[in-house]
Amino acid sequence: MANQMTKAQLVAAIADETNTDKKAASAMLDALTGIITKTVSEGGAVTLPGVGKIYCRERPERMVRNPSTGEQIKKEADKVVKVTVAKALKDSINA
Template sequence: MASKPMTKTALVAAIADELGSDKKSAGAALDAITAIITKEVSAGGAVTLPGVGKIYCRERPERMVRNPATGDQIKKEADKVVKMTIAKALKDSVNG
């Protein structure tokens, strides 16, 4: 197991190495992918990354929550949350 998560710099270097290109174009590609995913999910859509998983937005209804400091019940407004479902291929490669 890796001790620290991969940073953006390390990811860009790995992409550049895998593609045999320079870090500048690999960084631009990563930024473009991030922008596309952000735009699609914030508009309510979903993005499937083959072999990795599906990123989507889910709406949560209004609900009652408890303040842990005081124990008071508070009504929390409806909101949206970003979720990711991991692909079976990635789960299988990690487990076996």
């Protein structure tokens, strides 16, 4: 993985782009994270224009295999968070 942005770097970038201080940018990022978490955990979806869509999907009960023993195990139904990347982001990366 080439350049991985840390939270501190992201907060600094947001503060720079929005002409605010780092404290306000950090509060905005925390608020966005909270809103996404609350919405997705309630079964909704959040679309970030130009980035993608974050949503929760239910997986049915299924049989899985333990890789070390080869034993078949029944895995209970669960939920998983999915992200569908926006076409605009895909196109900007492949351009």
